[in-house]
Amino acid sequence: MELLLDSLFNGVAIGSVLLVAALGLAIVFGLMGVINLAHGELMMLGAYTTYVTQLIFKLPILKPFYNSYIIVSIFLAFIVSGVVGILLEKTIIRKLYGSPLETLLATWGVSLILQQFVRSVPLAYGTGLVISLLIGLFLPTTFPSKIKESINFKYFKFSSWIFAALTGVLTGSVISSSVSKLSRASARNVDVTAPSWMRGQVEIIGTAFPKTRLMIIVITLISVIAITLFLNQSAWGMRIRAVTQNRQMSDCLGISTEKVDIITFGIGSGLAGVAGVAVSLLGSVGPNVGGNYIVGCFMVVVLGGVGNLLGTVLASFGIGIMTDLIGAGRLLSIWPDMPLPLSNTINFFATTSMARVMIFALIVIFLQFKPTGLFPQKGRMVEN
Numbered sequence: 001m002e003l004l005l006d007s008l009f010n011g012v013a014i015g016s017v018l019l020v021a022a023l024g025l026a027i028v029f030g031l032m033g034v035i036n037l038a039h040g041e042l043m044m045l046g047a048y049t050t051y052v053t054q055l056i057f058k059l060p061i062l063k064p065f066y067n068s069y070i071i072v073s074i075f076l077a078f079i080v081s082g083v084v085g086i087l088l089e090k091t092i093i094r095k096l097y098g099s100p101l102e103t104l105l106a107t108w109g110v111s112l113i114l115q116q117f118v119r120s121v122p123l124a125y126g127t128g129l130v131i132s133l134l135i136g137l138f139l140p141t142t143f144p145s146k147i148k149e150s151i152n153f154k155y156f157k158f159s160s161w162i163f164a165a166l167t168g169v170l171t172g173s174v175i176s177s178s179v180s181k182l183s184r185a186s187a188r189n190v191d192v193t194a195p196s197w198m199r200g201q202v203e204i205i206g207t208a209f210p211k212t213r214l215m216i217i218v219i220t221l222i223s224v225i226a227i228t229l230f231l232n233q234s235a236w237g238m239r240i241r242a243v244t245q246n247r248q249m250s251d252c253l254g255i256s257t258e259k260v261d262i263i264t265f266g267i268g269s270g271l272a273g274v275a276g277v278a279v280s281l282l283g284s285v286g287p288n289v290g291g292n293y294i295v296g297c298f299m300v301v302v303l304g305g306v307g308n309l310l311g312t313v314l315a316s317f318g319i320g321i322m323t324d325l326i327g328a329g330r331l332l333s334i335w336p337d338m339p340l341p342l343s344n345t346i347n348f349f350a351t352t353s354m355a356r357v358m359i360f361a362l363i364v365i366f367l368q369f370k371p372t373g374l375f376p377q378k379g380r381m382v383e384n
Contacts, residue, residue, distance in 0.1 A: 008321060013213035015320025016220035017282070019313060021275035021293055022300040023227055024268030026312045027240070029301055032261060034093055035100060037107040039297060040290030041114040042085060042269045046077035046276020047285040048118060051190050052127055055179045067195040070277070074219065077273035080130050085269020086262055087133060094261070115287040124182040128172025136164035189284035198281075216278045223274055227267070228309060240264055296356070303363050305373035314374060319359055327355030 025039050050073040056062065057069035088110060096103045118126065139160040175182055194212050201208040231237035242250045243260045251257050272290075279289055300319060304311025326349055338346065349358040367373070 011321030015317040019316035024271030028268040040294035042272035043290035046273030078270035081273025082270030089265040124176035125172035128168040132168025189286035305375035311375035
């Protein structure tokens, strides 16, 4: 019983990371049909945001609040990855709607650029660049409507970008001089240290569970609840669901599909950043950290049903639990009387990497019989 509980817990923890990352992918893929191969790199940005936040909280002025840095990191990671996602949508993806192959190649190229960026650019100046993007994108939205409607608005917008660039350079210089570890590029992996209240274990029903993995599960639950409430209770959530089911009709009814695309892509990218926070707590953070999860995320989305939240949740936890049961060899311990041919097969796949191969192969076989996944998307556009 204890072994089964431990396996279920580890599987849920593995599935939680997949779920947070796949949530954003499910929304974006379900709404726009965009296969975003840079989604893993948005996770990477969230992981690096956690690392940068950790180092900044070690400064003397913030050291008394060091144990709360992980909470701040969640919000910052969401914002950073969300802003990069919005910029990606506005500059590249928007021009490639309806061209899946071109979108695939473009986002793959973006993923390579982002990987090389964190390898080559010092993290301090990378932080400054993100701050300049934040200011440049959102400062013009604060201008009064009279200025926005004037013929000179483009000059105000240009001035805001100059101000954003100068602020970013100044911020990068200050951070570089204050935190020595951020003054160099991140060609090597870096480690995020969990705060003191997240170290150790908690005993539940006679079984010890690591606090770090419990925190990951909590982050996932909060993310799922938040996105569910947003999609079902907010006006913009209703618009997103309407556009997902029938984009043309939504456009005819006056819904700004362009704004819906921006908000959706921003939220999806932000959730990838939150997943990056979870990933940073499990191991080292490097330029390729997001690439380890991107295939699993797409499998979760396709298996659960494109754009279906419940299907994404069930598929994530199912893949996570099966990965732990098979990869850690626990299935053989739980079922000792397993038939010999099946036992030999399970034993052959009793590593994490081989377990993923087996699970993905089973998913591919399942999709041959049910290509729309566990919970197919519904709507007039789908029926047509």
